[in-house]
Amino acid sequence: MALTGMQIYKSLPKTNCKECGLPTCMAFAMQVAAKQRALADCPHISEEGKEALSEASAPPMRLIKIGAEGKQFELGQETVMFRHEEKFHRPSGIAVRIASSLSDQEVQARLDEINSRVFLRVGATLKIAFSAVEIEGCDDPAGRAKLAADKSDVPLILIGKTPGAMKSAVEAVKTQKPLIYKADASNIEDFAEIAASIKTPLAVGGSGIEELADLTRKAKAKGAEDLILSFDSKHMGETIRALTIARRSALKKQFRPLGYPAMVEIDSESLENESISASIFTAKYAGIVLINGMEPWEVLPIMVAIQDVYTDPQVPNTVEAKLYEIGSTDENSPVMFTTNFSLTYFSVEGEVERSRVPSYICVVDTEGLGVLNAYAGDKISAETVVKTLQEQKVSEKVKHRKLIIPGLLPIFRAEIEDTSEWKEVIIGPENAREIPAFLTGLAK
Amino acid sequence: MELPDVKEKWTAQINQVTIGATKDQGGTRARTVTVGGQTTMPFLTFEGELPFKPVIAGYVADTPPGWPEVLINAIGKEINSPEEWAQKCVEEYGVDLISLKMVGADPAVKDASPADCARVVEDVLKAVDVPLIIWGCGDDEKDNHVLPECSQAAKGENCLIGSAKESNYMTIVAICKADKHKIISEAPVDINIGKQVNILLQDAGFDLKDVVMFQTTAALGYGFDYVYTILERARIAGLKGDKLMASPQICDVGGEVWRIKEAVVDEDVLTGWGKLEKRGPMWEAVCAGVYLQAGADILIMAHPEAIKNIQMTIDQFLKGGKE
Numbered sequence: 001m002a003l004t005g006m007q008i009y010k011s012l013p014k015t016n017c018k019e020c021g022l023p024t025c026m027a028f029a030m031q032v033a034a035k036q037r038a039l040a041d042c043p044h045i046s047e048e049g050k051e052a053l054s055e056a057s058a059p060p061m062r063l064i065k066i067g068a069e070g071k072q073f074e075l076g077q078e079t080v081m082f083r084h085e086e087k088f089h090r091p092s093g094i095a096v097r098i099a100s101s102l103s104d105q106e107v108q109a110r111l112d113e114i115n116s117r118v119f120l121r122v123g124a125t126l127k128i129a130f131s132a133v134e135i136e137g138c139d140d141p142a143g144r145a146k147l148a149a150d151k152s153d154v155p156l157i158l159i160g161k162t163p164g165a166m167k168s169a170v171e172a173v174k175t176q177k178p179l180i181y182k183a184d185a186s187n188i189e190d191f192a193e194i195a196a197s198i199k200t201p202l203a204v205g206g207s208g209i210e211e212l213a214d215l216t217r218k219a220k221a222k223g224a225e226d227l228i229l230s231f232d233s234k235h236m237g238e239t240i241r242a243l244t245i246a247r248r249s250a251l252k253k254q255f256r257p258l259g260y261p262a263m264v265e266i267d268s269e270s271l272e273n274e275s276i277s278a279s280i281f282t283a284k285y286a287g288i289v290l291i292n293g294m295e296p297w298e299v300l301p302i303m304v305a306i307q308d309v310y311t312d313p314q315v316p317n318t319v320e321a322k323l324y325e326i327g328s329t330d331e332n333s334p335v336m337f338t339t340n341f342s343l344t345y346f347s348v349e350g351e352v353e354r355s356r357v358p359s360y361i362c363v364v365d366t367e368g369l370g371v372l373n374a375y376a377g378d379k380i381s382a383e384t385v386v387k388t389l390q391e392q393k394v395s396e397k398v399k400h401r402k403l404i405i406p407g408l409l410p411i412f413r414a415e416i417e418d419t420s421e422w423k424e425v426i427i428g429p430e431n432a433r434e435i436p437a438f439l440t441g442l443a444k
Numbered sequence: 445m446e447l448p449d450v451k452e453k454w455t456a457q458i459n460q461v462t463i464g465a466t467k468d469q470g471g472t473r474a475r476t477v478t479v480g481g482q483t484t485m486p487f488l489t490f491e492g493e494l495p496f497k498p499v500i501a502g503y504v505a506d507t508p509p510g511w512p513e514v515l516i517n518a519i520g521k522e523i524n525s526p527e528e529w530a531q532k533c534v535e536e537y538g539v540d541l542i543s544l545k546m547v548g549a550d551p552a553v554k555d556a557s558p559a560d561c562a563r564v565v566e567d568v569l570k571a572v573d574v575p576l577i578i579w580g581c582g583d584d585e586k587d588n589h590v591l592p593e594c595s596q597a598a599k600g601e602n603c604l605i606g607s608a609k610e611s612n613y614m615t616i617v618a619i620c621k622a623d624k625h626k627i628i629s630e631a632p633v634d635i636n637i638g639k640q641v642n643i644l645l646q647d648a649g650f651d652l653k654d655v656v657m658f659q660t661t662a663a664l665g666y667g668f669d670y671v672y673t674i675l676e677r678a679r680i681a682g683l684k685g686d687k688l689m690a691s692p693q694i695c696d697v698g699g700e701v702w703r704i705k706e707a708v709v710d711e712d713v714l715t716g717w718g719k720l721e722k723r724g725p726m727w728e729a730v731c732a733g734v735y736l737q738a739g740a741d742i743l744i745m746a747h748p749e750a751i752k753n754i755q756m757t758i759d760q761f762l763k764g765g766k767e
Contacts, residue, residue: 082680084673119717121665213445236760240487240737248450255448272753275726276733277760283672283734297718300706301664301730308669309734317669343633343667346704350666354510354703433582437552 003057005030011049012042019043061250062260064201064226064287066130066179067155073129075228075287076261081247084313091310092282093129094302095157095263095290100134104147107133111151117294119303122342123320126303132157132181132290141165142172149173157181157203157290163190174198181290182230185211188218196223203263205230209242213257228288229262236277239264243285263288271298279305316368317342323392324349327358334359334442335394336404336428337385339366339374347432355436357443360397364388371408382415386422395421404428404442451491454683458482459653459690460495461626463541464575465602470624473601474573477541479656479741480692485679486737487761498736498758499540501577502533503698503746506556506564507548511746512708514724518747526564527571534572537751543577543744544568545699549590550581558589562597569598577628577694577744579606588615595619604628604694607658610641617648628694630658633667635674642688656742657691663704664731671695672738679739695735698746701728725749733757 009029020041022028031037039045039053063077073093080086098110111131119126131152135141136159148156149172156178160166167190170180182203183191195202202224206212216227229246233239243262249255264286268274271293278289279302289302311317318340326349327333338348340363352359364385366374374380389395389403403422405412407430416425429438460481465471477499484492508516508523522528526544533539544565548556565578578594580587592615595605606628608616613629620627629645631638638659646652657678662671675693682690701707707727710720717723728750732743736758745751 082673082676083669084677210445210447213447217445235763236757237487237489237763240761241490244488245447245450245490249448252450253448257445258447270753272726272729272749273756273760276729276753276757279730280733280737280757280761283737295718295722296716297723297726300717300723301726304665304706305668305730305734308665309672311669313669313673317667343662343670346666350703353705353708434552 003033003053005033007056008032008039008053011045011052013044013046013049015044017044055256058259060254060259061247062226064228064261066157066177066201068176071153071155072177073155078247078261078285079251081244081251083309087312087314088310090287092287092289092306094278094299095130095132095288096128096294097132097159097290097292098134098148100137100144104144107144107147108151111148113294115151115153117296117299119296119300121304121307124307126300126307128154128294128299130155130157130179130288132159134159135169136160136162136165138165141169145169145173145178149176149178155179157288161187163187163194166191167194170194170198170200174200177201179203179228183215183219185215188215189222192219192222192224195219195226199226201226201228203228203230205232209245209258212246213255216257216260227260229258229260231262231264231286233264233266233268233277233281236280239281240284243281247285261287263290265290266292268292271295274298275301278302282306283309318368319345319363321363321365321388323394323397324361324363325358326352326361327356329358329360329397331397331399333357333398334404334439335362335398335402336360337362337364337388338406339364339369339371339380341366341368341370341374344370344432348435351432351435352439355439357436357439359439360394362389362392362394371406375409380409382412382419385412386416386420389420389422400424402426406430452484454484454492456483456683456685456687456690458679458682458692459655461654461656461692463577463602463604463626465600465624469602471601472569472573473575475575476602477575482683484683486739494762496741497762498741498743500751500754501541501543501694501742501744502530502537502539502751503545503744504530504533504542504568505545505547506561507554509545509547509699509702511702512720512724514710514720515702515707515747518725518749527567530568530572534574537748538755539574539745539751541575541577541742542568542572543579543696545579546581546590546594548581549586550583551586552583553581555586558593561590562593565594565597569601575603576601577604577606577742579628584609584612588612591616592619595623595625598625599623602626604656606630606694608641608645610637610644613641613644614648617645617650620654621650626654626656628656628658629691630660632660633662633670633674635659635677638674638678639688642691646688652687652691655691657689657693658696659693661696661700661735663697663700663707664727664734665706666700666704668731668734672735675735675738675740692741693739694742694744695732695740696744697728697732697735698744698750701731702746725753729753729757736761
């Protein structure tokens with residue numbers, strides 16, 4: 001966050017001693033603001049002054065890292081309320097609760113399940129971000145935490161309430177830098193001390209947003225600086241409003257006590273409701289959603305919602321330029337091409353699937369532009385189409401030499417027929433929705 | 445501790461649009477449905493008014509769409525009769541209104557005649573007493589014949605007719621003015637075209653206060669981010685005083701979700717992705733739920749489980765009252 005000359009001036013000695021080489025402290029402040037001088041060039045600035053300035057120049061929302069070096073999960077340092085204003089920087093993570101009532105064996109099974117809940121979708125690996133272990137109520141909190149640390153592939157959240165149990169659990173796994181969950185008005189001092197001494201992040205929850213702001217101040221006074229604002233979901237409407245108020249306070253008002261990323265503990269009557277609520281909260285400002293279930297059909301939609309909302313809107317969404325086989329294709333299946341703009345590709349893919357005619361779709365790299373834009377911008381030509389078909393060895397997949405081209409590019413037909421082995425170019429539909437009728441007609 | 449005041453000062457209100465007409469109003473509906481009227485973003489009651497809650501329109505078609513069995517079975521045999529299907533939506537699923545699409549009119553499907561479509565409209569109007577949304581089949585040329593007859597069959601019922609695009613808006617304006625209906629203006633995932641279509645409607649003499657915007661809809665994972673952001677940007681523009689973007693918005697979630705892989709293909713192919721029976725309705729519900737946050741006012745939905753879960757979500761997010 002850039003500071004103005006006036007803000008910097010307030011923390012200077014204001015003696016106009018000229019030792020920095022400038023006539024006045026104000027002139028020096030202006031140059032620091034313009035990044036032409038460093039603050040250290042002032043020989044008389046006090047420690048408090050330095051601190052105040054570094055504080056003020058910190059980003060409005062702190063970056064928090066959870067987990068051991070090498071497998072850290074990062075959240076925070078978000079900059080906007082709506083993704084179109086820039087982008088959402090750090091995709092939210094799903095945390096799955098492991099109840100204290102489970103036996104060690106059951107815990108192990110659950111951790112295995114968390115580790116294996118991995119999906120490969122449109123080129124991205126989607127997985128659960130945290131194992132959230134309840135240590136409160138376990139006979140041996142430290143042992144439970146250690147078991148989780150040994151078996152979990154992902155960072156840990158330790159769930160507890162009493163300082164004694166939490167302290168022993170955190171100490172047992174301190175190299176894992178787990179998230180302590182959570183401090184409230186009853187234990188803030190002790191929990192903050194644990195977090196500060198081990199330098200591990202701490203989640204803080206209050207009964208209202210005012211209390212929450214008080215508690216983060218208290219935690220900070222104890223030296224715990226890596227904080228996460230924690231919200232429950234008893235009243236989902238209230239939660240969404242609180243998340244919005246906290247984020248606006250941080251980003252628009254630089255209000256430090258709420259300048260931390262947020263998380264929501266979902267408390268739902270069904271896995272279906274949990275999945276919907278968790279997805280909604282990831283879009284409206286929760287960096288972590290803590291849930292109870294992990295059925296694939298429950299977590300996958302949440303993961304894809306995160307994937308979508310956290311996509312950078314300034315970068316065209318693309319799919320890999322290669323040959324896609326839709327359905328059980330064989331040597332007689334039709335071949336078509338389209339662009340690598342994901343919306344174009346998904347429309348074509350969806351309609352081909354709907355047609356139930358197994359087909360090959362060859363995707364040409366158009367730098368993420370749709371058919372007409374790519375053509376207008378010179379990002380697609382008969383030549384690049386032919387080249388892609390050759391690189392993907394499409395002619396080895398089928399025995400025919402018929403190529404379906406987008407209806408918007410009829411102009412490519414002659415050149416493709418003249419310059420490649422694809423001797424029968426068929427002009428396809430202009431709109432993806434006409435593909436099923438077109439393909440079934442072709443098959444007749 | 446005192447918190448900073450972070451209330452946004454939105455300057456305008458989203459248009460309030462009422463669909464359906466009761467006997468007193470020249471129709472035959474038992475009740476009407478009103479959407480819009482907001483003075484802030486979704487669910488932010490601490491700084492503005494949300495006079496009407498988002499509503500769910502049950503997806504009904506004249507002919508069963510090419511849907512996967514898991515959805516067809518969940519709806520049951522009623523899917524073969526638009527009247528029975530609509531009744532089931534209203535009586536069992538508790539939807540607020542019916543969205544009737546003339547899937548069978550598509551020359552590539554059954555090429556049902558405009559007269560057949562009009563008869564379906566009449567039958568559904570008799571079968572249920574909730575307001576109606578009426579769509580053509582999506583083929584512009586065919587819809588130019590289908591929609592006028594459907595509109596006439598529902599004359600005075602204050603239906604929402606879909607959809608007006610750059611290519612056909614004159615026809616739609618003419619029939620909606622003549623038969624007293626409201627219009628869905630459609631633009632293909634493009635906020636500028638969306639505004640342009642509204643300008644065309646206005647220039648053609650149609651009051652934008654009688655328009656609902658359709659930015660088209662993308663299924664979760666298939667361009668969802670584009671539509672999400674267009675809904676959000678349009679709503680923000682409307683609240684900031686852009687009268688051309690102040691219309692409530694409709695999303696065809698049911699119509700889009702049930703054609704994508706995650707809602708169609710079972711575990712035998714997508715190993716480890718969970719039973720389709722659960723995954724399909726979950727996909728529809730999450731898609732609808734997140735669109736609510738961006739400014740969707742009418743959600744067209746198909747699967748009874750997804751409908752039930754989103755009804756619960758709407759209630760959960762609206763309760764909690766004001767600050």
